[in-house]
Amino acid sequence: xxxxxxELLAAYHDGELSLKRQQQVESHLQDCPACRAxxxxxxxxTSALKAYxxxxxxxxxxxxxxxxxxxxxxxxxxxRSKGELPAxxxxxxxxxLIIAWTALQAALWxxxxxxxxxxxxxQRAAFFNSWIPAGGLLSINGNLLVINIILFAxxxxxxxxxxxxxxxxxxxxx
Amino acid sequence: xxxxxxxxEVNDRDLIACAQQGxxxxxxxxxxxxxxxxxxxxxxxxxxxxxxxxxxxxxxxRVWQNLNSYKPQYAFRSWLYRIAANAALDSLRRERPTxxxxxxxxxDPGSGPEQSVEKNQRAAHVRRAIAHLSPALRVVLILREYxxxxxxxxxxxxxIPVGTVMSRLNSARVQLRHELLVLLEEI
Numbered sequence: 070x071x072x073x074x075x076e077l078l079a080a081y082h083d084g085e086l087s088l089k090r091q092q093q094v095e096s097h098l099q100d101c102p103a104c105r106a107x108x109x110x111x112x113x114x115t116s117a118l119k120a121y122x123x124x125x126x127x128x129x130x131x132x133x134x135x136x137x138x139x140x141x142x143x144x145x146x147x148x149r150s151k152g153e154l155p156a157x158x159x160x161x162x163x164x165x166l167i168i169a170w171t172a173l174q175a176a177l178w179x180x181x182x183x184x185x186x187x188x189x190x191x192q193r194a195a196f197f198n199s200w201i202p203a204g205g206l207l208s209i210n211g212n213l214l215v216i217n218i219i220l221f222a223x224x225x226x227x228x229x230x231x232x233x234x235x236x237x238x239x240x241x242x243x
Numbered sequence: 244x245x246x247x248x249x250x251x252e253v254n255d256r257d258l259i260a261c262a263q264q265g266x267x268x269x270x271x272x273x274x275x276x277x278x279x280x281x282x283x284x285x286x287x288x289x290x291x292x293x294x295x296x297x298x299x300x301x302x303x304x305r306v307w308q309n310l311n312s313y314k315p316q317y318a319f320r321s322w323l324y325r326i327a328a329n330a331a332l333d334s335l336r337r338e339r340p341t342x343x344x345x346x347x348x349x350x351d352p353g354s355g356p357e358q359s360v361e362k363n364q365r366a367a368h369v370r371r372a373i374a375h376l377s378p379a380l381r382v383v384l385i386l387r388e389y390x391x392x393x394x395x396x397x398x399x400x401x402x403i404p405v406g407t408v409m410s411r412l413n414s415a416r417v418q419l420r421h422e423l424l425v426l427l428e429e430i
Contacts, residue, residue, distance in 0.1 A: 079409070079412065079413055079416070080394075080409070083387065083393075083394070083412075085393065085394055110420065111416070114416060114419060114420055114423065115388060117365070117369060117423055118369055118373075118388050118389070118419075120362060120365040120366045120369050121287070121365075121366045121369040121370050121373070122366065123282065123283045123286045123287070123292075124286075124292050126278075126279075126282045126286075126292060126295075126296060127282075127296060129274070129275040129278045129279070130275065132274065132275075132278045132282075132296070132299075132300070133271040133272075133274040133275050133278065134271075135300055136271070136274050136300050136303045136304065136307075137267060137271060139300055139301075139304050140267065140270075140304060140307050141304075141307075141308065
């Protein structure tokens with residue numbers, strides 16, 4: 070007699086075996102009372118479970134109407150998977166960074182072009198003296214150069230980080 | 244509203260596509276089509292018809308809310324079963340089931356009072372045994388024995404490997420056989 074097929078009996082009972090395996094189990098069952106008894110136990114259990122039937126429930130139309138009453142009134146939210154950010158963020162954030170940087174640069178240029186240290190007095194003079202060169206923005210001054218480098222580097226880092234994150238999210242989504 | 248007769252061939256995919264555009268009528272048709280199976284699943288999970296219907300309705304509300312995240316390459320049924328099983332477990336966490344008198348008192352028209360009482364006792368016995376299973380074992384057993392899903396479909400619905408489905412099913416059956424020993428001897 071072939072070796073017992075206990076480990077295959079559940080899959081056999083559930084119709085999950087390939088044809089070849091199924092034939093192998095059937096052939097074994099013909100000669101093995103122990104495996105036959107085990108299979109009968111499985112069948113008995115399935116049969117016993119069928120005693121637990123669902124009582125008459127709400128008719129489908131009424132059930133569907135009840136579900137409708139529980140649905141939120143707002144329309145469905147646009148498709149968005151976990152972890153994905155809305156599409157306008159992807160363009161909006163780097164664009165905002167560029168605009169902010171450009172605006173700051175323009176402000177510096179306008180200030181340096183319209184004001185000179187000579188026509189400022191008191192505290193304002195002291196403040197502007199610290200970072201606007203007398204010859205205007207285009208004349209390289211140590212403080213101004215540092216400020217510009219920091220602004221440029223900061224913006225580049227932020228933008229690169231943002232784009233990298235966005236690409237990762239995009240890849241996940243695909 | 245009325246559900247479309249089965250002869251009208253509008254498949255689930257078309258209904259889902261319409262529902263994703265906000266068509267509530269199409270969604271109601273989906274609800275009608277799957278209500279029986281979903282209530283059956285939640286009933287076997289909860290053992291109480293009122294809780295089961297509430298969980299099934301909650302499941303359909305969640306389906307509606309997340310319909311746009313559903314991807315058509317996956318089986319809608321599996322996705323629905325997963326949501327319904329979770330809704331049933333949430334429902335059980337919130338509220339304890341009470342004895343379901345509807346199912347116990349329902350008489351079988353083809354049998355006499357004694358046979359009916361015996362059937363009810365059997366049903367109650369099975370229900371108690373299933374309720375003693377852990378949620379992880381219970382849901383696998385119910386999806387196999389009552390919903391008749393394949394191992395692969397169960398794995399997809401619960402997002403677990405097929406091997407885990409087989410081992411959980413085996414554990415559930417061993418435990419049930421132990422609990423239902425007397426009942427099994429009578430069969």
